[in-house]
Amino acid sequence: MNFRKSTVSCFALAAIASAFGTSARAADQPRVTLLMPTQSVEYWALYAKGFEKEAAAQGLKLDVKVSNYDPNEQATAVDQTLAQKPDVIVLIPVDSSAMVPSIRKIDQAKIPLVISNSMPDQKYSKYWKVFTGPNDISNGEVAAKTMIQGFKEKGYGDKGKVIVINGPMGTPPQVQRYQGFVDGLKKNAPGIEVVGSQPADWDAVKAEAAASALFTQFKDVKGVYTENDSQLRGVVTAAQRLGLDPSKLVIVGHGCDSGAVEAISAGKAYATVEQSPYDDGAYAARAAKDLAAGKAPQAIQYLPNPAATKATLNVCYSQKK
Secondary structure (H helix, E strand, O other), X not given: OOHHHHHHHHHHHHHHHHHHHHHHHHHHOOEEEEEEOOOOOHHHHHHHHHHHHHHHHOOOEEEEEEOOOOHHHHHHHHHHHHHHOOOEEEEOOOOOOOOXXXXXXXXXXXXXXXXXXXXXXXXXXXXXXXXXXXXXXXXXXXXXXXXXXXXXXXXXXXXXXXXXXXXXXXXXXXXXXXXXXXXXXXXXXXXXXXXXEEEOOOOHHHHHHHHHHHHHHOOOEEEEEEOOHHHHHHHHHHHHHOOOOHHHOEEEOOEXXXXXXXXXXXXXOOEEEEOOHHHHHHHHHXXXXXXXXXXOXXXXXXXXXXXXXXXXXXXXXXXXO
């Protein structure tokens, strides 16, 4: 046999075998669809990075659909996804009530479902296999405990007025964080009273306006709980523009983002509660991989949520990058 022809034939066969192997591996990859509210907000952009990194490590073939916080768009995206028949669906609910018909459809199609980030009413939990994300009642409770600690450190004892800057009203994080915070104060420091609240939709500018109105309405406010850290920045700005010293207030946020860390480091806010968007995405991707592999992962997987004061900012995800 001609040595050159033999060598060429061997290389050709190896190339064909490699191509078939690559094709087979691609065909074996579990297909996962991630249904997100948006990627234009910083938290969700970082969530997507965490999910995509973990999905790649787990060998998942990923399709991402974005619904721009529109429940109707999300319902349409679910219908499109069902037609594509992925192995697993990961859903971040835009609206906890409007999503119910969609998750019923997913259940009827017998496609395993991971609910991520926002825990809906658990009376519908039979329609999903796993929830991954924050425990928002616990997040509110941690914020209340931290508020009480801040009152003591600043010499206010266990009595005083607090205002709350809410997220979008009626959403699971807003409802549950507020509930956890209010209940935590009532249980552990009933003299620290929530005297008023306004929504700001996770927006710093809206939070500034809301905080300004509340500071004007209620005199001698000692503490502010803001249900996310974008709003925390607005609260600090509002206080400064009204001639209030933010370092005299016990301002507690949520999220542990870089803006909150900066404010806490400068003494303009007291604390925040950790919620890593990277971990939020990674937890969901790992649960999807387990379901695709036929495993039965833990049904509820909560993110860690330590409080971060000036002394403990190292717990924040934004300090670990």
